[in-house]
Amino acid sequence: MTKKQEYTDDYPDKTLYLPGPTEVREDVIEAMAQPMFGHRMDRMTDLYTTIVEDTKTFLDTDQNVIVLTASGTEFWEATTLNLVDERMLVPTAGSFSERQANVAERLGKDVDRIEYDWGQAVKPEDIRDALETGEYDAVGTVMNETSTGVRNPIEAIGDVISEYPDTYFIVDAISCLGGDSIDIEKHGIDAIFTSTQKAFAMPPGLAVCTVSDAAYERELSKESASWYGGFERTLEYYDRKGQTHSTPAIPLMLAYRKQMKHMLEEGHKARDKRHREMAEYTRDWAREQFGLFAETGHRSQTVTCVENTQGIDVADTIETVSKEYDMVFSDGYGSKLGQKTFRIGHMGEHTVESIKELTDAIEDVAGL
Template structure:
């Protein structure tokens, strides 16, 4: 039996996408590559729902997030950012370390700050340059459900709006142009169900103009170089990871074939099945109801449940891989990645395995848990 990868990322990758990497390596300064690159850019624009420029970085999602900071933030620039978990904290720290001033709107992990706190921040600081937001906080299974309002606010105040959508784009709503997102960042290995290593960004016209006129003192993450090479040659300035490009193109094809509306619905239904099935086992979600993610299911451990033993049993006995908690949440929660290729099989096998592992640890469980989850999955049709 193969491992079932139910991590927050990387996720299970369809065989069709993996097989795409068997294509021969080509010259990245050739017409063949230019055709490949243009195709990926056009498909990425459709998935992002944008007409903005697309930059493909051969990095992890962290590299693309860093690019969104180093190309926009200068010394002394103020940037508002909600902070409610590990990745939003890292982003705020990155802004500070680059010489900017992160205006943190804090909320307890598992919750989102009230929207009016952002209005207050712009009232109290008249010179805010940017509003950054981690759309889906992977460390706590928390999603901001007012991203559209943040985009409207930033646009109204003349600030740039940057969405860290690393673990959510391709699985939940994110119409980049409609929501006034100036820079949107994601990564291949999450909801797009491709191997890790490709991180696309969309960049609005005004953000692009700023970057071209104010390039950062960097080489690899200098987006001005990427704009120039694409416009003049349909190439990347540095050698791309060609096999990953082939895989990413195939993954984009699968997203577009399914259709964004259907894909988002599938992720929502699977998340609802997870929450219902796990709740019937006596487990409670970590995030508050109005902030719960459809991508990352973060769950509180019951008293006496040992993280290492529990996840070890899932791995060794059932070949199911899930993640533990970060930082202060280590040993207190476990996290399931319900994203990418997720469907009936993934949900049912995971819940069944969790119930069995709990029984092996001496914890009585509801034998109807899988039936409850299956009932929710009927909505998939």
Template sequence: MHKRLLIPGPTEVKSDVLKQQAKPLIGHRPKEFTELYTGIFDKLQKFHKTKQWVTVPTASGTLFMDMTARSLVKEKALCCVNGAFSKRCADTIKACGKEIEKIEIEWGKAVKPEVILEKLDSGKYDTLTLCHNETSTGVRNPIYEIGKAVKKEHPDIMYVIDSVSAMGGDKVIPEEIQCDLIYASTQKAYALPPGLAIGFVSDAAIKRCEEVPNRGRYTDLKGLYDYYQKKQQTPSTPNVSLLYALSYQLDRMLEETSEGRHKRHEEMAKWTQEWAKKHFEMFPEPGYESITVSTIKNTKGKSVAELNKELAKRNYMISNGYGDLKEKTFRIGHMGDWTTADIKDVCSHIEEIWEL
């Protein structure tokens, strides 16, 4: 029995989108592939209202953490850590042999521009990393305000953002954010199966790569860029089947418009927050709640594991809290192609099961 996924990724994929993957394969060197890939490039630029170069590697989003370390960090990165995924990014950069310093912020709280500026003023860092939407806590960091403040004082720093669980639903316009790399995975707000990552890259980031030796192969951002400039293709074999699905889904997204998609996510989040406040409390600091995943404090001490067993009988699945937050919080993922009506439905089942 299929459980409809209201977890913070992978999210539900429409059946017509899934079917795109069953198309007969093509090679990745003929003209047909170039047309497919450049078509996706154009649609992504259009949806995100950007002129930045975009790359779609066959990988999950974590690849971009390694790529940040291997291709962008010269010596030392300042990593803002306010949850599990921002910590993963910091740890990955360290594991690649580069120096890091963390700004540790309590889980549930957002990263503010002031704390970053204070640290950056020491001038020791060449890269700044941040998570747009901390999926572990449901906190949405103010990436536009941070970009504005940071780039005014430190224009040369590489501003790198993990938007894995936000981009495609939340508003992401790279030039307005002033970021050098912002990336996502397809299984989240783009509502596709997992297996592709999407990254927007500034010209400055491509220049930075030239100053960073030992970029590897799969993690060589400049390698991807150069190959695209020369052939409008990918240097290694891509997941063509998923690219078909992405191309099709981007047409649907463009039809909805980026504003429409953003508004629908805002509406789902607002409704969920009101519902949560009626029965429980929100976990994130007020004003910084994610619009793609709501993390709710389990103030009534209910069993989230039992809830999910009951929800499964009703063809739904939500998420327990992440790590130490398990059973202390629960998460409703409202990303991708869900609507407020669907969220109301799953919440009415939660009310019945938990007798709220």
């Protein structure tokens, strides 16, 4: 059993290069420290409508937007409950897509998997084959497989699913939305969601989801749906009152407001470009020093999974870089990839220069 380890206020600051949580701007952190106000006050309506509408502008979408007090995992459950009666198709190619399939099974859904080796990307033609032979209420796909560093071809997958109007498209974009631009409407995405601690570069604790009109209608026609993450409950409350149905994490929403203004100033496309440059730099470095785990042509713009071809002690390198440089990056995901890979999160507020500081530190510690 884990014993209590007393929390002290005495921890050195570390620069986060994790695949989330990531670095948060100082003024965004400061925005949270305000006297509390009530979640039914006019001020709350100002705050919530500002963050919802700013998010639509940033994502360049006319779809509905929900910002909920929860981590992104909530929307695995809610989108499944709201859109799936019986059957769901989930391509699995890493830990998070497997978890998406597990969540749907736990909710009693009949889940068909298309299984890929970890490191491989989902192939749109496999989705087409599955949809041609079976009827599915929804396809659930992870856009950015954080465990393997694969960016799936969501656009092409969405174009295939669009040919099947009774099948809804659910996208987990948790580790990339905000750092990897996507045209939500053009590719028929019915619900795409993220957690704030990733490429939005906010503190953890809020989840964001867009909802198409068709997905909203679909939930209305179903006998059961999520209560907390129900599209109708959350969006109807927004329409009527401009607030959330239950008490939100107000300080986090204050931080959200501040950071979303920074994101709007930079713009979706410019943010995408900065992330692409960081990813290119990281991949070039990894190719030179190690190898890349993800399939060629499908590599993530926010997380690089480096294949440990040099056999360095990953755990030891992470610990030493943390101790000597106050920088934290991630080992490989789970027992499968723990020592075989390590992961660098180049998302949020990072720049090529800040990523270079980490790769220099790794080179120094690992004696490369």
